[in-house]
Amino acid sequence: MLIGASALSVLAILSIVGYLLVREYRNTEEDAARSALNIVQLISRDIQNTLSIYDSSLSNLIDLLQSQALSSLAPQIQQSLLFDKATEAPSNAGFFVLDAEGKLIASSKPAGPLLNNASQQLWFKTHIKEQKDGLFISTPMLVSESPNEWNLILSRRITAPDGKFGGVAVAQMKISYFQGLFRGLDLGPTGNISLISTDGILLIRYPETDKFYTGQDVGQAPIFLRFINERYGSFTAMSKVFQLERLYNFAQVGDLPLVVVVALSTEHIFSNWRHTASLIxxxxxxxxxxxxxxxxxxTRELRLRQHAEHELAALASTDPLTGLANRRMLDKTLDLEWRRAQRAGTPLSLIMIDIDHFKAFNDSYGHQAGDEALRQVAQAIKVNVRRPADLAARYGGEEFAVVLVDTDAAGTRLLAEKIRLAVEQMEPAHQANTLTVSLGACTRYAKPGDDQQELLNTADKALYQAKKRGRNRVMDINETGLNAPKPTNPL
Incomplete structure (x- = not known):
């Protein structure tokens, strides 16, 4: 019970600590995802506001171009009015107006190489095919041979009064703007933030690495496909590029074809948790x-104590010389069985045994020989008393007693005769001297009010009669009188 209670306590402790650690793990993951999604939303809002400024500036530019009042003004005033709002757009590389043939007709800055042969550009052809007036965001375009000079083309279709294609209003936005926007974010040693078009083109990744670069097509990556399908959320996945488990947090930028992704290393997220979990x-x-x-x-001490108690109990109830029960155990057992026989109405028998001429034997051969003779007789008695409920005991000196539970007179006489014969047939205890015993037996059906001392006295009388009649014999005194079976080999 003690071991079981201890095992259950240990199991309970481990279960509670395990539950708390798992709950803390989930809380850490949720906190990291919540913080990253907050960053995603803030970045998305900033990008959406910035692109709204560009879109508003392009819309204003188109409205002014199509205004009849503008044509009456001087060219310098026209230029100033056309590109007045363009100065509000951060990190712009110029606003431009192209006619239906792709020729430059107005600009806030000198035209760069991105507008050369504009009619063949994808963004220009898209506006010719589609009659939508919404903002179009191109793929990143390299301004020069320098790897960091990338721009985005933001454009709107100019529709003529007759509904035909009238040209394109264009704004160039420096991608370095996003680097400044992302710089300073604490994303851990292996964390990063990316801006990807819904077509799968990487616009920018911060911090930059050789494995990811502006203009890279990641449209077939399973992780990107999940971004497109879910539009917003968090999930944990293994990065095949970095061979690390990462927590991806993403959101689409409003209605724009852009997705902001914040990727954090789970190793960094759970580093403090692992340290705490290790200590706890x-x-x-x-x-x-x-x-x-x-x-x-x-438990060991309790077992040792129990063993010691058993040994003490055995010592307290066992005769050290013969190994049989001692007088104390005999009295206790006889009292218990007498009261039980009274309740049940069953017979209780007692055999008193005495070694014949033992004093003369002891005087002739010494105490050591006498002790050996006692041990041999005790062994002969013990061998014949086999039932667990029966008791063989040393009564005192050379006398022994056997208590037989639920045994009638006939059974008692039979067992007494077996003991007598067994002693007689023992190997000589010393030289050629054969030991014999005299036995007195008594059987009683105890009734309420009877005294167990009567059983002892009667068995003792029977023993006296056995000695008086020549020894090496069994005398039986029961409730019907005295029986004296003839000895097999009387002395």
């Missing part, structure tokens, strides 16, 4: 091992 786990394990060790020690 080690302390809990030591506590449980200590509890089990103390339980083992306590």
């Amino acid at each position: 786990g080690s302390a809990t394990l030591l506590l449980c091992l200590g509890l089990l060790w103390l339980t083992w020690l306590l």
